Amino acid sequence: MSAATPAVDTGTIRIIGAEEQHVAHNYHPLPVVIASGEGVWVTDVEGKRYLDLLSAYSALNFGHGHPAILAVAREQLDRLTLTSRAYHNDQLGPFAAALAELCGKDLVLPMNTGAEAVETGIKVARAWGYRVKGIPADAATVVVAQGNFHGRTTTIVGFSDDPQARDDFGPYAPGFTQVPFGDAEAIEAAITPHTAAVLIEPIQGEAGVIMPPDGYLRAVREICTRNNVLFIADEIQSGLGRVGETFACDREGVVPDVYLLGKALGGGILPLSAVVADAEILGVIRPGEHGSTFGGNPLAAAVGLRVVELLATGDFQKRARTLGAHLETKLTELVGHGVTGIRVAGLWAGVDIDPSVGTGRQVAERLLGRGVLVKDTHGQTIRIAPPLVVRATELDWAVEQLRVVLAG
Template structure:
């Protein structure tokens, strides 16, 4: 019998029930501690219950948590101003989840296409990439090529053209008079931390600028320090027209997402055309503001880069010893498991037995994305558990 008989089975969690968490460690109902090497898919970039974020939430809980956007709150503008400055943009449209941010970005791109570019009514198209993961809504899974995500959920909305990820020439060839945007993840997280070729993002920016098409960067997983830069786009000195942000923006405290852009793009929306009951609520804004403030100093971003280099040095000796290779950017890695060593799921189950929380994807890949607050010694210990799991002689 399932351990959660009343919970719909849209997940197949590992056999652990977390009761408490602090920093990079989680504790189960039996009191056993685990090193968190997943960090809520980057939602916990600052670790569990970061004291500054807990303080911001606690203080705001004593004042006001929700007003709805029918009224102004004293927390929304400070949050929006700080996030806009961090992104180098004019405006912030706050939402809750990453999928909501993507859906919002799609609507904004289409509205811009009709109202600014002059695309014929209901003809707008958006170029996306194979292997993408932008969320789970019916529109988004409709342009996914992951059959598990889209099977039995059609019919799907038209208006999307998919091309190979990392191929800028394919993007250029796909653009026509109906194209309003190119929507891509600068690094594909769910696909297994897939990093495009050097120069790809620069070329996408050049193509979209030349063709009068928006560049929409889904930085929901890759943004806010994970890659050793504030945004993954920063690695190539690229600024998109719209940033889609989420996950770490809520600090693991509350769901917070946002679309960030300039007046010329995000300003196309008119009152009443889009909204959210909880989007930009005072509690979310107070936490989001503190997250931005934690990033502004740059120390945690620099730390992610240094720890990422350490992670790479730990993984390199494992190539050929249970892993066939890995992709690493910042403090984020996709580790490809040799089928002879087991499936990704089997490896994460074995890691669980050794006190490490991680998650597999696409069969043979294990993602490692610990909180950016992890110590080098903790990171070493976590990868050592992976080595032991992969080394059948040592684990026997």
């Protein structure tokens, strides 16, 4: 596990230059150009290796190039990749049945990206509100949490309080009420007869792996049940094994009415997302009211089925729990030594950097120089989310690199 040096070779500069010139600047990537990956390791165009502690924001829970996922993708590529939903295909039904069983629900509405899943969940909640609950036309509201990150579509940024995501993209869609994250009483106070749903992340990822108080999710579940309001859990980052359970809601033994899933569902190979709920909820959507040309395509369905099969064993969840506890112990040792606080849920950690050491971005750039890839968020926080196939020795090495960087 030798450390790498920052990518400054002419080949890297040339490739980054072409991207800077021809790709819209909607991201600020670290200065490294990845050419290949295997497991938890990636290699840049100059042959330098890095330990990936970001996992494409949890889309790579099973690591780069998991052999079982690659095998099913290769097989399906030779058979059939796309039909649209104008026809049936032989992969969508088995995938939907397996995912519904994993979630303990009846129906699956397949989409592509996480933001599409959120948009779909909002549409479903509104339709349910009008057609089942009896909310007057165009009056349905959804309660959301401050600090949320559900995507960057025009609807979603309208109920974000992140200026970077929101500013200059209005006018914003009405129908959303924002309350403090972790405050169940505020949710109850915000509910009216016109409320169709409460939409929250069980753990807020982009905000810096922010966890609510114990009992919060149970309280939200009880409030939604009592008020005949749908509880929608955005598990796009937190779900599918990341936190040591299949879903973050499982940490409190809570079952939402609607799961929003994505990222790791595509096995790190292609975009795949889904809304999963019982028939009394998803059944409100009628033919022609919602769709996607690529949603439920046979290639994505074949990959998604294999992902569900991997999760059904429980091995990845157990691994995330065990290694997450190990990671937390190691990170705790850094508190007071360049770190002001940590938050850990399974193999998912937010690490707050002491401003005297530098910004989160600066620490991420220094770690890049030592062969470790992380990403900053909200100025002073770095996120750690390695593939669930990581080994304890690799985590130890990564934390040691962080210790060296913090010491200057």
